[in-house]
Amino acid sequence: MQVRKLSSTDAFVAVDLAGVERSVGIVRLAPKVLVDGxxxxxxxxxxxxxxxxxxxGGASAGINAKPDARDAAVTAFCEEVAADVVLGKLHLSxxxxxxxxxxxxxxCEPLDLGLGARGAAVAASAFTGGGTAVVFGAGGDWVERVGPWWTEAGGTDLLEGGIDADVDVVFLAGKSGFVDHDAAARIKARAVVPLTPMPITAKAYAVLERAGIAFVPDAVSCAAPLLAVADPAGDPVExxxxxAEELAPSGPRAWRAMVEKAEAFLGAGPDAIPYGRPLA
Incomplete structure (x- = not known):
């Protein structure tokens, strides 16, 4: 992981893999954006x-600025990273x-959240075949985004509800790690499907795995917008x-199976330990 601190403003760009032709990620702005996150x-x-x-490679940038300084900070940020963007080395949404x-x-176009919702719906359906579902966390717009696609994928009702709802699928939308082990212990659904990256902690995943509940990796459920950036002519949802269909037979071990597949492709050694990467 390389973290480049900008010189023109209080900002940074974290790039995960050295030597790749392209890195893709997002830019966040707040008075203090944590580098670890x-x-x-x-x-x-x-x-x-x-x-x-x-x-x-994955990328993630942060701009540290208070409201009265944000305009100047964003302008300086764009000017300093523009060269890498023009060369195609960096894509920041x-x-x-x-x-x-x-x-x-x-x-750089924003990531298509509607495409993400559609991808999450088909991923959920691959694990459950449809059924009832709720969106827990930052529901609101996500219920509207996912609802039509969940119906198309074979689902029935989709509501904004509690994490302990008696449904087939719980879709999660929120900050990284907003579902901890205590919250995970209340889940009754057959599958947990992220709409946003890394919504659960490592301890929460352990709870779900022991309970026999499938956690659909966000590396799959949230991937459609990322795939659209990498291959605009392709069909990211398919x-x-x-x-998802490949991982579904792994059931509660689906996240582990994803990690094994990703690390085999990246060249990680056989002793690589999946916990903590990529979980909050």
Whole structure:
């Protein structure tokens, strides 16, 4: 992991893999963006691409600025990273705290959240065949985004509800690690499906695995927008469907199976330990 601190403003860019032709990620803005969290997001993106056989590195950038200084900070950030973007080495989409028009000078399109919702729906269906579902966490818009695609994928009702809802699928939308082991112990669903990266902690995953609940890796369920960036002419949702169908027989071990596949592609040794990468 390489973290480049910018000289023109209080900002940084974390790039996970050295020597790759391209790195893809998001830019977040807040008074204080934590480097550790950015590194974890970059690593999650690396694993997502590796799961699909793509040697593209994850990236994650942070701009530290208070509201009255944000405009100048974003302008300086764009100017300093523009060379890498123009050369195709870096693709940065707007994340939390950044409006798409603010990154317009970089020419990088926002990640398509609607495409992400569709991918998550087909991934969930591969594990459960449909059924009832809730969106837990930052529901709101996600219920509207996922609902039609969940129905198309064979699902029935989709509501915003509690994590302990008696349903087939719990879709999770929120910050990294917002579901801990105590919350995971309340889950009754057959499958847990991320709509946003790394919504559960490592301890939460252990709880789900012991309970026989499938955690669909976000490296698959959230991958469609990333795949669209890598291959605009392809069909990212069908690639997500195929990957999910491949992992579904692993059931509660699906996340481990994803890690094994990604690390084999990346060249990790046989003793690589999956816990903590990529989980919050």
């Amino acid at each position: 950015a590194e974890l997001l970059a690593r999650a993106t690396t694993y997502a691409y590796a799961t699909f056989g793509l040697r593209i 707007p994340g939390t705290g950044v409006d798409p028009e603010e990154l317009a000078p970089l020419g 690639r997500v469907r195929a990957a």
